[in-house]
Amino acid sequence: MGIIDKKVSLRNRGKLLLGVYEDEDQLMTAAKKxxxxxxxxxxxxxxxxxxxLDRIIGVKRTNLTVIAFLCGLTGFSLATLMIWYMNVHDWxxxxxxxxxxxxxxxxxVMFESTVLCTAFGMAFxxxxxxxxxxxxxxxxxxxxxxxxxxxxVVEAEHANAEExxxxxxxxxxxETRERVGGVQTTIK
Amino acid sequence: MAHLDSHxxxxxxxxxxxxxxxxxxxxxxxIIGAVLTxxxxxxxxxxxxxxxxxxxxxxxxxxxxxxxxxxxxxxxAHTATVPGHGTDSAAPHAAAAAGHGHDAGHGHGDAHAAxxxxxxxxxxxxxxxPKPTHKDPAHAKPAMTRFWANLLVNGYFFLVISIAALFFxxxxxxxxxxxxxxxxxxxxxxxxxxxxxxxxxLAVIIFARYDIYHWAxxxxxxxxxxxxxxxxxxxxxxxxxxxxxxxxxxxxxVSIYYLFGLKLRSLSAQExxxxxxxxxxxxxxxxxxxxxxxxxxxxxxxxxxxxxxxIDAHWYSTIFGVYNFATAWVTSLTLICCFVLFLxxxxxxxxxxxxxxxxxxxxxxxxxIFWTYIWLxxxxxxxxxxIPEEVAYYYDRFNDPQFKIQFFANxxxxxxxxxxxxxxxxxxxxxxxxxxxxxxxxxxxxxxxxLMVMPxxxxxxxxxxxxxxxxxxxxxxxFVYWVLQALTKRSLIAVNHPYIEESAYHDVGP
Numbered sequence: 157m158g159i160i161d162k163k164v165s166l167r168n169r170g171k172l173l174l175g176v177y178e179d180e181d182q183l184m185t186a187a188k189k190x191x192x193x194x195x196x197x198x199x200x201x202x203x204x205x206x207x208x209l210d211r212i213i214g215v216k217r218t219n220l221t222v223i224a225f226l227c228g229l230t231g232f233s234l235a236t237l238m239i240w241y242m243n244v245h246d247w248x249x250x251x252x253x254x255x256x257x258x259x260x261x262x263x264x265v266m267f268e269s270t271v272l273c274t275a276f277g278m279a280f281x282x283x284x285x286x287x288x289x290x291x292x293x294x295x296x297x298x299x300x301x302x303x304x305x306x307x308x309v310v311e312a313e314h315a316n317a318e319e320x321x322x323x324x325x326x327x328x329x330x331e332t333r334e335r336v337g338g339v340q341t342t343i344k
Numbered sequence: 345m346a347h348l349d350s351h352x353x354x355x356x357x358x359x360x361x362x363x364x365x366x367x368x369x370x371x372x373x374x375i376i377g378a379v380l381t382x383x384x385x386x387x388x389x390x391x392x393x394x395x396x397x398x399x400x401x402x403x404x405x406x407x408x409x410x411x412x413x414x415x416x417x418x419x420x421a422h423t424a425t426v427p428g429h430g431t432d433s434a435a436p437h438a439a440a441a442a443g444h445g446h447d448a449g450h451g452h453g454d455a456h457a458a459x460x461x462x463x464x465x466x467x468x469x470x471x472x473x474p475k476p477t478h479k480d481p482a483h484a485k486p487a488m489t490r491f492w493a494n495l496l497v498n499g500y501f502f503l504v505i506s507i508a509a510l511f512f513x514x515x516x517x518x519x520x521x522x523x524x525x526x527x528x529x530x531x532x533x534x535x536x537x538x539x540x541x542x543x544x545x546l547a548v549i550i551f552a553r554y555d556i557y558h559w560a561x562x563x564x565x566x567x568x569x570x571x572x573x574x575x576x577x578x579x580x581x582x583x584x585x586x587x588x589x590x591x592x593x594x595x596x597x598v599s600i601y602y603l604f605g606l607k608l609r610s611l612s613a614q615e616x617x618x619x620x621x622x623x624x625x626x627x628x629x630x631x632x633x634x635x636x637x638x639x640x641x642x643x644x645x646x647x648x649x650x651x652x653x654x655i656d657a658h659w660y661s662t663i664f665g666v667y668n669f670a671t672a673w674v675t676s677l678t679l680i681c682c683f684v685l686f687l688x689x690x691x692x693x694x695x696x697x698x699x700x701x702x703x704x705x706x707x708x709x710x711x712x713i714f715w716t717y718i719w720l721x722x723x724x725x726x727x728x729x730x731i732p733e734e735v736a737y738y739y740d741r742f743n744d745p746q747f748k749i750q751f752f753a754n755x756x757x758x759x760x761x762x763x764x765x766x767x768x769x770x771x772x773x774x775x776x777x778x779x780x781x782x783x784x785x786x787x788x789x790x791x792x793x794x795l796m797v798m799p800x801x802x803x804x805x806x807x808x809x810x811x812x813x814x815x816x817x818x819x820x821x822x823f824v825y826w827v828l829q830a831l832t833k834r835s836l837i838a839v840n841h842p843y844i845e846e847s848a849y850h851d852v853g854p
Contacts, residue, residue: 207851210853210854211851211854215854217854225767252728252730253730254728260723260724261724261727261728263720263724264724
C-alpha cells in the first residue's frame with residue numbers, strides 16, 4: 157500500500173454502483189451482506205462516524221504513522237546538522253564552559269525540531285492524501301451525504317451489478333444509482 | 345451496539361484464585377530476596393567503608409586558578425586532615441557512633457553559605473570539591489546505613505507505586521473514562537499495598553533518620569547560632585525539615601491516601617451487589633476521587649520533599665515532586681499492564697481485549713516520555729545555570745563512576761528502550777514486547793529512585809550487591825503476592841460499573 161491512498165479519489169473510475177441509505181442499522185446490514193458475498197466495498201460516505209463499519213468494509217490501518225516517524229527523523233537530523241554547522245563547524249562558540257560537541261544543550265532544539273517537523277509533516281500529508289487542500293473541488297456523490305444520507309459505493313468491475321442492486325434494495329436503500337464518468341442515473 | 349454482535353461478550357463476575365505456579369513464583373521471589381537480604385546484611389563491611397579506605401582518604405583537589413580563594417584555603421586544610429583518617433577508619437567511626445559526633449574541622453561553618461566546596465575561578469570554571477559531610481571518613485556512618493538506605497529505596501518505590509495505582513482509579517473516575525472499567529480491579533488491588541510501604545518507610549525514618557538524613561543529624565546536634573557547627577541553611581529549613589514533621593507528615597499523608605483508597609474499595613464492593621443501572625455508587629466514587637486527586641496532587645510533592653529530596657538537604661529542586669510523581673506513575677502503569685497480561689494469560693478478564701492492552705501500552709509509552717521530559721527539565725536547567733548549590737546534586741552523581749553509569753542507564757532504560765520498542769502499534773499489543781519493556785521500566789525506575797537516595801545518604805559506600813538485589817526481589821515478591829491475594833477478595837469484573845459495557849466493546853478501529 158502506497159503512502160498516497162488511491163481509494164480516496166473517485167476520479168478515473170469505471171461504473172460505480174451506489175446505494176443510498178437513511179438508516180445506520182440498514183447500512184450496517186448492507187455492508188455485512190456485501191462482505192458476506194465477497195463483494196469489495198470501495199467506500200461508504202456517512203455524515204458521522206459509524207462505530208465498527210471500518211472493520212466490516214475492511215478499511216486498512218493508516219500509514220500516517222510511518223510518515224510521522226520519517227518526518228520526526230528528518231526534524232531530528234536537521235536540528236543536529238544545524239546546531240553542528242552553526243555552533244561547531246562554522247563558528248565554534250563555547251558558552252559557559254559547556255562542551256562544544258553534542259552537549260546536553262542540544263536536546264531542546266532537537267526535541268522541538270522533531271516535534272515541529274512531525275506535526276507539520278503529518279498535517280500536510282494528511283491533507284494531501286485526503287485531497288483536502290483549499291480550492292480542491294470536493295467529490296460529493298450527493299449533497300446530503302454530509303447531512304442525513306449514507307452512501308455505499310461498489311465498483312461495477314469487481315461485482316455483479318444485479319446482485320449488488322438487489323442487496324441494496326433488500327436491505328432498505330432509499331435509492332440505488334449508477335455513476336458513470338461523473339454522471340449519475342437512478343436505477344429502479 | 346447491536347451491530348457489533350459479531351464479537352459479543354458476556355459480562356459476568358469472575359472469581360480469581362491465585363494459580364499455584366504464580367503463588368510459588370511470588371513466594372519464591374520473596375524468600376530468595378529475603379535470604380539474599382540477610383546474606384547481604386551479614387556480609388556488610390564491618391563499619392568501615394572499603395572505598396574510603398582504598399582511596400586512602402585522598403580527596404581530589406582540583407586546580408584552582410585563584411589561590412586567594414577562600415575555598416582553596418578550606419580545601420588545603422581539609423586535605424591535610426584526611427590522610428590521618430584514611431589509615432585508621434575505625435576510630436573516626438567510633439566517634440561518629442558515639443553520639444554522631446560532629447567534627448569541627450569540616451562542619452557547617454558560617455562559610456557554608458558561601459559553600460567552601462565550590463571554587464569559581466576567573467574564567468567562570470566551577471570546581472566542586474567533595475563535600476566533607478558525606479565523603480569524609482570522619483563522618484563514616486554505620487555499615488547498616490546501607491541496609492536502611494535500601495529499605496528507603498524499596499519502601500518508597502513500592503509505596504509511591506501503590507499510591508499512583510490509587511491515582512489511576514481516581515483519575516479514571518473524574519475523567520469519566522469508559523475503557524478502563526474492565527481493568528479497574530487491578531489498580532484497586534494494587535493500592536492495598538500502601539500500608540506495607542508505609543511501614544517500611546516509617547522504619548527508616550524512625551530508626552535510621554540520623555544516618556540517612558543529614559539534616560536530622562544536624563537537628564540532633566542542634567548547634568547554637570554563631571558556633572562553628574552552625575549551618576544557616578539547615579537552621580533556616582528547620583521549620584519544615586524536622587523529625588516531628590517528617591514522621592507525622594508521612595503518616596498523615598499516606599493515611600489520608602489509604603483512607604480514600606479504602607472508601608473507594610468499599611464503594612466498589614457495594615456496587616457489585618446492587619442492581620444493574622444504579623449509578624449512585626459511581627457518582628459517590630467520582631466525588632471521592634476528585635477530593636483525593638486534589639489532596640494527592642499537593643501532598644505527594646511534600647512527601648517527595650520530606651522523604652527523598654531532604655536527603656540532599658542543602659539542595660532543592662522545584663520540579664522534584666513532579667519528577668517523583670512521573671517515576672511512580674509510569675511504574676504503576678507498567679505494573680497494571682503486567683497484572684492485566686498475567687490475568688488474561690491465566691484465563692481471567694475475558695472482556696479485556698487487545699484494545700485495552702494497546703491503551704496500557706500507549707500509557708507506558710507516553711509516560712516514559714513524560715518522565716524523560718521532567719527528568720531532563722531538572723537536569724538541563726541546573727546544568728545550564730551552573731549555580732553551585734544546585735550543581736552539587738549532579739556533581740555527586742557524575743563524580744562517582746558507578747553512579748555515572750547508573751545515571752546514564754536511567755536515560756537508556758527509562759526513555760530510549762521504551763521509546764524505540766513501544767513505538768509501533770504491534771509492539772504495544774504484543775504481550776512479549778510489553779513484558780520486556782515492563783521489566784526494563786521496573787528496573788529502570790528502581791534505579792532512578794536508587795540514584796535519588798544513595799549518593800546523598802551513603803555516598804561512595806553504595807554499590808549494587810547482594811543486599812540491593814535481594815531487597816528489591818523481596819519487595820517485588822511481597823508486592824506481587826500481596827496484590828494477587830487482594831485480587832481474590834472480589835470479582836475481577838466490576839459487573840455493575842456504569843461503563844462496563846462500553847469497556848467490554850472498547851474499540852478504537854483498525
